[in-house]
Amino acid sequence: MGSSWLPEDAEGKTLALVLGCGAAVLLLLVVVVVVWTRRRRRKPFDISLEDINNDPISVKSAPTSRTPSPKLPKRLSCPDAFQFPKQSLLVRSMTVDRVPDFTLPPERVQPRANGEKGANTTPLQYQQSLIGSLQPDLYSHSSSFSEEEDNYLPMSTYGRLWYSIVYDAAVEQLNVTLIKVKDLPGRGSHRFPRDPYVKIFLLPDDRTCRTSKVRKRTLSPIFNENFVFQVSEDDIKNRVLRFSVYDVDKRKVRHSLGHVIVPLRDVDLGHVDTYWSDLEPMTQALSSLGEIQMSLCYNPQTEKIKIGVMKARNLKHADFDQDTRFYLRVQLFYGRKIHRTKRTGSRGASVEMDMNESLSFSVAGKQMDSCRLEAALMMTAQRNGGMLTHDVEYGRVVMGPFMYARGEELIHWQEMQAQPRVPITRWHALTSNVSHD
Known part of the structure; x- marks a missing residue:
């Protein structure tokens, strides 16, 4: 009776079975712990948007250990409107049935002395009288051609040029005024505007010339530019003035639009008169030398x-x-x-x-x-x-x-x-x- 009733081989099998069950239970516990840990870690990401909105802790933008920013009282945009009793609030807008009547203040005009000419004139007339006191005759040229006659001139084929010439014998200078050019032919069949300019030559010295400014996008440019040539009094009658009108396109290529030839022996150089001449093409503009x-x-x-x-x-x-x-x-x-x-x-x-x-x-x-x-x-x-x-x-x-x-x-x-x-x-x-x- 002192020995076990189980045989030795049966006892070994039982022990192995118990150890195997213990190992399986242990492995199952490990798996459970691992799964639980992973779910624990993923739980903040599985929170729904509704739970976040209802959770006051989750909406904090700063840790709870940080001191919250102080809450300052709201400032009113119009504090004066609320410093009075309710019955006397300030009115910021109102609605009326009609625009209130108002009158402009009287116009203040510089007074004139008693007995002065034009004492009862209007302000515009008064300003014009001041301009007239500058004597424009001293600054403008006398003209033998008026602007009103421009409307009665015949049509020009290549354009028309206005200029004035005067010679100062005291300093031996020829003063040429380029006034304007009108009715230039446009670019192409659609008569697109040009960028014209004028070169002035005192022939036979054609290497020395005067060039005007370029007027952008126009077929009737206005220049009003003055040019000076130094020439002796003995030689002035043998000289010929040539106006050459050019156009510069987008490719910077120069095109000749016409010329005006003015022999100075045919011009009264002692008086400042305004002249006009029709432009002639290159084939018709003959040089003074031949x-x-x-x-x-x-x-x-x-x-x-x-x-x-x-x-x-x-x-x-x-x-x-x-x-x-x-x-x-x-x-x-x-x-x-x-x-x-x-x-x-x-x-x-x-x-x-x-x-x-x-x-x-x-x-x-x-x-x-x-x-x-x-x-x-x-x-x-x-x-x-x-x-x-x-x-x-x-x-x-x-x-x-x-x-x-x-x-x-x-x-x-x-x-x-x-x-x-x-x-x-x-x-x-x-x-x-x-x-x-």
Whole structure:
């Protein structure tokens, strides 16, 4: 009876069963604790919006350990309105049946002395009388053309220009006033407005000019600008004034709109009068020195420019005696450096001359934008029985790219480049810095 009733192998199996159950229970407890801990951690995120709104602690923006901000009493926007009893509250607005009657204070006018002229005039008349006391005749020019006559002038094709001229012999200054330009042709078929400006030349010195301001988006610009030229009294009658009107487009390209040629020998320079003249296109605006007809032809294969010299006409300032002769000198420039010089044969001086000669220059295609041609009509004078001979430049024409030429000369050069191996012929106005008396 002292030994166990269970066999040894049964006792071992029982012990193993008890240990396995204990381990399972322990593992189950661990799982329960882990699940409970995770749910505990996720519980603040599972709170509904309604619970948050009902919980006064959860809506605090600061920890409970922080001292809350002091609550200050509300300030009234109009405290004076509540300092009186209820029966005497201030009224801030009211409604009325009609606008109350009121009258403007009497107008105060500077009084005049008794017996003074215009003592009973209105304020506007009084101001006008003050302006009149400045004597505007001292500041404005007398005019031989009134503004009212502008409405009765005939229509102009290219536009009309107003100006005034006066010469001060004491200081040898020519004062030119550019007043306005009207009825310029618009851009395109829709007559869009232009940006015009005017350049004023005192020929034959066309390198020195005066330029007006640019007037934006208009076909009838008003300038009212004064320009001064220094010229001697002996030379003033031999000069010609030229107004050239230009337009600058959005690409900064200049377009010629017309010119006005004014020989000063036909103008009374002692009186300040206002004149008007119709603009003429480039083909009709002749230079005071005359014109020369030339042709240009460029052959890209041989890289040569062929210049044809045809005619010269309207030579006005030449001294036509039997000893004076003309020839054309053509120079090829690269920048400011003369590369090659050629000339035609000389001919006797006359108003119109036929030359019919050709000259050629070698120019590489890559150098076409950096070179220019200067054709100068030279006058050879013989004096002292033919012992002394000297050449005088009568007039010149500069043809080349945009860097060196403008107007017809620039167009002629561009047409030569656009149509290789085709002679392009044009008339060019002669210009010069030399005065011919």
